[in-house]
Structure formats: structure tokens, C-alpha cells
Amino acid sequence: MRYFPIFIDTAELPCLVVGAGEVAARKIELLLKSEAHITVVAPWACDTVKKLIDAGEVDYIPREYHPDDLDGMRLIFVATDQDSVNRQVHHDASERDILVNVVDNTPLCQFITPSIIDRSPIIIAMSSGGVAPVLLRYLRQKLESVIPHGIARLGRFSERFRERVKQSLNSVTQRRYFWEDILDGDVAEQVLQGNDKHAEELFEQRLHDYQHDNSTQGEVYLVGAGPGDPDLLTFRALRLMQKADVVVYDRLVSPAVLELVRRDAEKIYVGKARSKHTLPQEDINQLLVDQAQAGNRVVRLKGGDPFIFGRGGEEIEPLIENNIRFQVVPGITAAAGAASYAGIPLTHRDHAQSVVFATGHLRDNTIDLDWPALVQKQQTLVFYMGLTGLGIICQKLIEHGMPESTPIALVASATLPHQHVVTGTLTSIESLVAQAGISPPALIIVGSVVSLHKQLNWFHQDRA
Incomplete structure (x- = not known):
């Protein structure tokens, strides 16, 4: 963030405007919405500025700029059509450490004026740093239409x-x-x-x-953060994230989603990776209880959906035991997000009439699943946490009758700009994934629906 947004107290703020043409007039009219004391110096003035001068709304010095004009000033706007004058004022103001803005010349601006939505005393200011003014106008129009004048x-x-x-x-x-x-x-x-x-x-x-309410107990919100793209958050999730005093999150929550949390909320990382737990699950459960009993609104932010391989049920039980209020906000599952953004429908009339979610998490180098039930025709399999056990998953499926040529896909960092999809067969996927250098989080999709990936891929088509 190159330009730090601040609001300056303009009560009796001495402000100098160099120039009095129509461009300067727009700045002067904007400044007149504030309480600044405005002085204009220019050898001539356009009709708009003349009216302001005649009305006594600004002080006017009818001559060319002189360095002494900066005496006592704290904010300078320069809006002349003479580049040499603009540069001279910028130089003089900079030497005196006075903030200066040269209109339409960003390199000579020590500050820039934002696009403003004025609902005084509520002021909303936006900036693109001067790089995308049309986009800024577009965003302002959007906000103007949804923020009531009342x-x-x-x-x-x-x-x-x-x-x-x-x-x-x-x-x-x-x-x-x-x-x-x-x-x-x-x-x-x-x-x-x-x-x-x-x-x-x-x-x-x-x-x-x-x-007369002496209650200090807070509340816990188990919020599904979705697969990563912040645009996939639900409205309810975003609202509760903005209300949170404390946010407890793990490694599956993307930085972009975490950015939408209330700025001054305490953020507690309890991330889990294979064989490396920041906090044991029991301690996470107790943390939620302790924070709520301290009177906080606690958001437990979980990747995907809290009730699909998210251990949400385990975290609710101690809340119930301690009579702590809670809410569960579903999120777009990792499976749904990965499949949609990879162009792989989990069900399809010609390919699969059912879908099964399973965990590929290793225990003692094995995956204890009902493999015969998984090897069924017209069925899609989705494995969570299966990257490390990819070889075992493929081996077990083949052992229980799934053809070696069955299509399989691995989707890493689903829905994010760096999403990576690798497709192959049960016999080739392990080496292809190794060559691609895939790292968690990643999801495995098995079934003939994977064959539709190239045809239906819409996200990052250049990576198909």
C-alpha cells in the first residue's frame, strides 16, 4: 500500500491553491465542502472561481505564484497549465515539508485526493493510486447505488x-x-x-x-470459509466475520479470506499439517470455550464446510456441555469448489449418478476404507487429505477391481489464482503429480467425469 489513507482535520486548515482555471475550480469546490481556509493565487481566474471569489468563499491573490505564498500554509494544490510552475511549487513545498498535490501529475504528488462518497458525517474515500481512474468511478457508482442517503x-x-x-x-x-x-x-x-x-x-x-445485563458469555460461530476464493463466502459468513472479537483459523483458510475479518479482531492460528499440529484438537475445543466464556464473539474459521471433514461436530460438543451459544454457517465444500473450478462435474447423466466423499488420511501408512463399496460403476470418488497417500489409494482401487485406465485428477489450491489441475489414470497419476511438484492442500477426484475436464475447463484454460 503506497498511499496510506488518512482523514485530515480541516478546521481552520490554511490551504493554498495555485491556479484558478476550471481544473483548479473543481479542487476548490471540493475543498469548500471542508472547513479549510482557502487561498487562491493566480494571475487570472475562470468564471467559476470568480463567482467563489465574489462570494467571499476564498481569498484571492491576483498575480503569479511566489515562494512566499507558502508561508503559513499546510496543504498545497497546484493546478496550472504551466509545467515549470507546477514543478517549482512542488519543489518549494517539498523543501518546507508541506504536503503538495500537483493535479494530474502523480509523480509530483505527495498525497492524492480520493474519490469521495459524501454522507457527512460519514465519508467514504477510495483511491486507485492514480492507476485506474475509470475503475474507481465504476466502484463509486456501485457504492452510491447501495448506500442510502439517509x-x-x-x-x-x-x-x-x-x-x-x-x-x-x-x-x-x-x-x-x-x-x-x-x-x-x-x-x-x-x-x-x-x-x-x-x-x-x-x-x-x-x-x-x-x-442491566451483566452477562459476559459470548458466542461461537463455526464458519465455513469455502475452498479459498473470498468471492465464494456466504453473506452470513462475511457478516459474522466482521462482528468477531476473536478469529480461530487454520492453514486451509486462504489469506484473501482472512483479510475480510474485522481488522482489530484477535487472530489465533491453530493450523494443522500432517504430523505437525500447532494445537491438539482438544486444546482447540477448550480455546473456543475459554474465549466465549470471556465474553467474546468467536469465529472458528474452517476451510470448506465445518461438517465435511472439518471436525465441526467435535468442536460443538464442548460448547453444548458448557451452555455456550453457537451457530454453524455452512460453506462451499472443498470438493464442490475444486470440481467446479476444474471443470469436473461430480455427477453427470452419462458418467456418474452418485458421489462419495472419503478421507485419504494415512494412519500407520495405510488407509482404512471400505474399498469394495468405493469401486462401483457410475460413481465419482472424492478423497480429502489424500496427496500423501495417493499411491496407496490408486493401488487399493485397482486391487478391488477398478480399471487401471480410470481417469483421476488432483486439484491443488482450488479456486485460487494459482490453482493447479493434474489429470491422468490410476497408473500414471502418481508420477505426473511428482513431476508437477504439487503440495497440499489438494483434492483427488476419481471417475469417468474427470474425462470432461479439458472440455469443460473454464478457469485458467491456459493451464488445462
Whole structure:
């Protein structure tokens, strides 16, 4: 992140604009939305700027720029059509350590002005660092259409009662829970509709309830993070991730998904890899209990779906034993994500009428499964955690009657930009995977549906 986003207090901020053409006028009009004290220096002014000067909204110095114009200034905008002047102002301001912006000349900008959605006191600012202005306008249009103009009323309502809530509720966590309740509920709805009196009555009742609620126990959310692509998260998952005080996650949760967690939430890594556990499962279970009993909202973020090889059931049992509230949010399974992004339908009228999920996890160098039940016609097999045991899986399937020529695919880092799909047969796949240098996480798909991969592959077609 080259440009760090900040909001500057503009109360009485002395700001200089060099130039008074239409480009400068746009900057001046934007600055006039703030409380800055604006001085314009230029030998002439366009009609737009003249009107602002005549209205007394800006101070005007009708001459060429002089370095002394920087005296006492804290923010500089340069918008002339003379490159030599623009560079001179940039040089002079830089020597004085005054922030300067040369309009439409990013290399000469010490700061850039973002694209703004103004719902004062709520301000949303976005930037592309000057590299994608059209995309930025597109995103702004999207946000403008979904953020109600009434959100400004909600901002002013919150401002009025902020200190009252701070004095009434001692705990920072309790205050945050209270405001989340207010903003998610009927109080906010009444404010947005302009029914301030009714909103205040409801607000007072909620505040009274919170003042007399001494409960400190939190709640646990078992959230399926999906196979990796953050766009595959459910709305509910994203909402709860934004509410979390504590996030407990493992290695199957992609960095892109983890980025969507509430910024100031405590993040606890309990990742597991083969023969290398950061925390034993029993300790993870106890961690969830302890954090909830401390009054936290805990998101247990799990790759794929919590109830499909995610040990979600095991983590719920101690919560029930300790009377801790919990929710389970399903996620797109690793199997569904890998198959879809690899162009391999798990069922198909001409290939498979059933699909079986199995674990390929090794115990004492063996995989204890009902192999005869797995070797059935018109059936797709999906093996989780099977990369290390790939050779044994192929050997056992062949031993129990599956043809050696049966198609098999291995999908690594499914749904992510670096997804890698390797296809072969039961006899060739092990060497092909070794040549490709595949590492976990990876999923194995076995069955004639794999033969559709090249035809139906839509994601990373160049890697087919």
C-alpha cells in the first residue's frame, strides 16, 4: 500500500491553491465542502472561481505564484497549465515539508485526493493510486447505488448519543455489541425513515436493557470459509466475520479470506499439517470455550464446510456441555469448489449418478476404507487429505477391481489464482503429480467425469 489513507482535520486548515482555471475550480469546490481556509493565487481566474471569489468563499491573490505564498500554509494544490510552475511549487513545498498535490501529475504528488462518497458525517474515500481512474468511478457508482442517503442521519444520530453510551456502558466490548445491535435493528431503521422520536424511545430502552445485563458469555460461530476464493463466502459468513472479537483459523483458510475479518479482531492460528499440529484438537475445543466464556464473539474459521471433514461436530460438543451459544454457517465444500473450478462435474447423466466423499488420511501408512463399496460403476470418488497417500489409494482401487485406465485428477489450491489441475489414470497419476511438484492442500477426484475436464475447463484454460 503506497498511499496510506488518512482523514485530515480541516478546521481552520490554511490551504493554498495555485491556479484558478476550471481544473483548479473543481479542487476548490471540493475543498469548500471542508472547513479549510482557502487561498487562491493566480494571475487570472475562470468564471467559476470568480463567482467563489465574489462570494467571499476564498481569498484571492491576483498575480503569479511566489515562494512566499507558502508561508503559513499546510496543504498545497497546484493546478496550472504551466509545467515549470507546477514543478517549482512542488519543489518549494517539498523543501518546507508541506504536503503538495500537483493535479494530474502523480509523480509530483505527495498525497492524492480520493474519490469521495459524501454522507457527512460519514465519508467514504477510495483511491486507485492514480492507476485506474475509470475503475474507481465504476466502484463509486456501485457504492452510491447501495448506500442510502439517509445514512447521514444515522451518523448524526450516533454522534448525538456516543458520549451517553460511553458513560453508561463501561466495557468497550459491551459498547460495541450495543452499537451493533442498534445499527442492525429497528432503531437504525426508524432513523433512516426520519422517525427520530420513535428511534430515541427505542434507543433508550435498548440502553437500559444493556445497562442491566451483566452477562459476559459470548458466542461461537463455526464458519465455513469455502475452498479459498473470498468471492465464494456466504453473506452470513462475511457478516459474522466482521462482528468477531476473536478469529480461530487454520492453514486451509486462504489469506484473501482472512483479510475480510474485522481488522482489530484477535487472530489465533491453530493450523494443522500432517504430523505437525500447532494445537491438539482438544486444546482447540477448550480455546473456543475459554474465549466465549470471556465474553467474546468467536469465529472458528474452517476451510470448506465445518461438517465435511472439518471436525465441526467435535468442536460443538464442548460448547453444548458448557451452555455456550453457537451457530454453524455452512460453506462451499472443498470438493464442490475444486470440481467446479476444474471443470469436473461430480455427477453427470452419462458418467456418474452418485458421489462419495472419503478421507485419504494415512494412519500407520495405510488407509482404512471400505474399498469394495468405493469401486462401483457410475460413481465419482472424492478423497480429502489424500496427496500423501495417493499411491496407496490408486493401488487399493485397482486391487478391488477398478480399471487401471480410470481417469483421476488432483486439484491443488482450488479456486485460487494459482490453482493447479493434474489429470491422468490410476497408473500414471502418481508420477505426473511428482513431476508437477504439487503440495497440499489438494483434492483427488476419481471417475469417468474427470474425462470432461479439458472440455469443460473454464478457469485458467491456459493451464488445462
